Amino acid sequence: MLDRFPPHWIGFLSLVHREVARFMAYKSMTVFPPILTTILYIVVFGFSLGGRIQEIHTFSYIEFIIPGLVLMSVIMSAFNHSSGSIFMSKYDYSIQDVLLSPLSYFQMVMAFTLGGIIRGVLVGLLVLASGCILAHLTPHSISFTLLFLILTAQIFSSFGIWVGLWSERWDQQAFFMNFFLMPMIFLGGVFYAVNMLPPVWQFVNHLNPVYYMVSGIRYGMLNFQEVSPWTSLWIVLLSGFTLMSITIVLFRMGYKLKS
Amino acid sequence: MKFQNSKVAIEISGLKKTYGTTHVLQGIDLKIQRGSFFGLLGPNGAGKTTTIHIICGLTLASGGRVQIFGKDHLTHYREARRAIGLSGQEYNLDRFFPLHKSLTYHGRLFGIPKLKLKNQIEKLLHQFGLHEHRNHKTHKLSGGLKRRMMMVKALLHDPEILILDEPTAGVDVELRIDLWNFLRKFNQEGKTIILTTHYLEEAENLCQEIAILSKGKIAICDTKENVIQQAKGNLMNYFITEKQSEGFNA
Numbered sequence: 001m002l003d004r005f006p007p008h009w010i011g012f013l014s015l016v017h018r019e020v021a022r023f024m025a026y027k028s029m030t031v032f033p034p035i036l037t038t039i040l041y042i043v044v045f046g047f048s049l050g051g052r053i054q055e056i057h058t059f060s061y062i063e064f065i066i067p068g069l070v071l072m073s074v075i076m077s078a079f080n081h082s083s084g085s086i087f088m089s090k091y092d093y094s095i096q097d098v099l100l101s102p103l104s105y106f107q108m109v110m111a112f113t114l115g116g117i118i119r120g121v122l123v124g125l126l127v128l129a130s131g132c133i134l135a136h137l138t139p140h141s142i143s144f145t146l147l148f149l150i151l152t153a154q155i156f157s158s159f160g161i162w163v164g165l166w167s168e169r170w171d172q173q174a175f176f177m178n179f180f181l182m183p184m185i186f187l188g189g190v191f192y193a194v195n196m197l198p199p200v201w202q203f204v205n206h207l208n209p210v211y212y213m214v215s216g217i218r219y220g221m222l223n224f225q226e227v228s229p230w231t232s233l234w235i236v237l238l239s240g241f242t243l244m245s246i247t248i249v250l251f252r253m254g255y256k257l258k259s
Numbered sequence: 260m261k262f263q264n265s266k267v268a269i270e271i272s273g274l275k276k277t278y279g280t281t282h283v284l285q286g287i288d289l290k291i292q293r294g295s296f297f298g299l300l301g302p303n304g305a306g307k308t309t310t311i312h313i314i315c316g317l318t319l320a321s322g323g324r325v326q327i328f329g330k331d332h333l334t335h336y337r338e339a340r341r342a343i344g345l346s347g348q349e350y351n352l353d354r355f356f357p358l359h360k361s362l363t364y365h366g367r368l369f370g371i372p373k374l375k376l377k378n379q380i381e382k383l384l385h386q387f388g389l390h391e392h393r394n395h396k397t398h399k400l401s402g403g404l405k406r407r408m409m410m411v412k413a414l415l416h417d418p419e420i421l422i423l424d425e426p427t428a429g430v431d432v433e434l435r436i437d438l439w440n441f442l443r444k445f446n447q448e449g450k451t452i453i454l455t456t457h458y459l460e461e462a463e464n465l466c467q468e469i470a471i472l473s474k475g476k477i478a479i480c481d482t483k484e485n486v487i488q489q490a491k492g493n494l495m496n497y498f499i500t501e502k503q504s505e506g507f508n509a
């Protein structure tokens with residue numbers, strides 16, 4: 001049935017399929033650990049410590065952080081997938097097979113991006129389901145939540161492609177994760193409400209795009225608004241579009257792909 | 260295939276490549292006829308791989324242009340990439356999947372219909388003695404088997420032009436002879452083959468036309484007979500002069 005597509009779209013779908021098969025082949029490393037981590041977070045911060053933290057806007061602490069945990073797992077999974085996949089295939093030169101195929105650079109980038117989105121959203125949904133079960137939570141709007149999961153995954157999948165292209169050694173990837181991504185996630189309001197912070201930090205928070213992703217998902221899951229979900233949506237869409245355009249340009253230029 | 264109207268498979272004009280201050284290619288012109296068996300020779304570091312990578316679009320040229328069957332290889336990238344099968348000098352095998360699976364993804368990248376692809380993979384795995392390894396991952400293969408896998412990958416989409424960059428480096432004699440026979444047959448089907456090699460007898464044995472790349476320029480490009488004649492019967496002469504000046508290691 002697939003054979004009825006034009007040949008280069010078959011090629012595109014094959015590349016997406018390969019990307020998904022790559023992480024599914026290592027489920028125990030790519031899909032399950034984030035779920036375990038989340039459960040640990042919920043148990044430690046939610047059930048034990050959380051009892052000592054006041055309610056935040058009528059939500060218990062555990063309810064309040066679950067959307068943040070979901071988001072964190074989406075970000076890390078999407079980013080790790082794309083950056084790892086691009087880096088690895090540069091490292092063993094298998095990226096050449098993609099560059100030699102009749103796909104356009106746009107199709108190549110889209111296929112790698114989609115691989116990261118699929119891993120991010122899959123992990124995000126599993127974390128969300130475990131969170132909801134543990135905390136007896138029913139999401140306010142499934143569609144809005146899903147939309148934000150997809151958009152967040154796209155942003156960090158694109159970002160991962162960029163970092164994967166840029167990095168020449170494994171430790172550069174780890175460096176990025178630890179010194180850039182983690183602070184960005186933790187300071188994006190995953191574990192707190194922004195109006196709990198002093199004004200200066202509130203301002204800094206508003207400059208962090210992760211804040212708008214957290215806000216969007218918190219709205220979707222809890223119907224909680226600090227900023228309008230539509231503002232968040234626009235900012236997230238714009239960030240995603242910008243990053244995706246950058247990756248397409250980088251592929252076209254052959255940035256660190258072609259000497 | 261839609262290339263019927265061009266008799267020239269690859270035309271390169273004024274090709275230049277500079278890395279920093281190193282001028283690797285200093286204006287190369289080559290015309291490779293459809294159906295020819297073309298040898299690109301030269302000492303180590305002469306720029307053979309660079310030339311091939313530019314043709315395939317894996318390296319960006321600093322100047323000049325490349326046409327594949329009369330069409331610019333970058334503007335008409337889909338046709339150009341379909342026309343070419345490359346077996347590179349360095350192994351570039353996917354480490355995630357067993358051979359048959361990795362070949363399936365590879366073939367689908369070129370949009371080959373499923374059933375046809377399956378048959379093609381079976382045929383090539385048998386032909387190159389890889390069938391018993393079809394469920395192994397590539398890192399389990401010996402060097403010689405990896406080379407064969409590189410060939411299978413290059414041939415999978417049935418390209419009009421086959422480019423082989425040192426295909427017999429580090430390969431045992433038996434496989435080399437097998438490969439030579441295969442290449443002769445493939446060429447007789449009307450396919451164009453471009454070969455770089457360190458083994459001069461390989462070029463003398465197989466190629467109809469030979470170009471010698473030296474110091475960033477084409478030193479000579481002619482039929483094998485003429486090239487050999489000009490080299491006073493022995494191609495090695497070209498390399499001996501090189502050897503003295505830049506250290507040729509075969």
Ligand SMILES: Nc1ncnc2c1ncn2[C@@H]1O[C@H](COP(=O)(O)OP(=O)(O)O)[C@@H](O)[C@H]1O
Nearest residue numbers: 259278283301302303304305306307308309310
């Ligand atoms: N990415 C690169 N950066 C800098 N110099 C390079 C690069 N790739 C190749 N070179 C140089 O270009 C020259 C030609 O290399 P190459 O095309 O691999 O030669 P050959 O295949 O004929 O042995 C060599 O001197 C090599 O050092």
Ligand SMILES: [Mg+2]
Nearest residue numbers: 307308309348
């Ligand atoms: Mg070489």
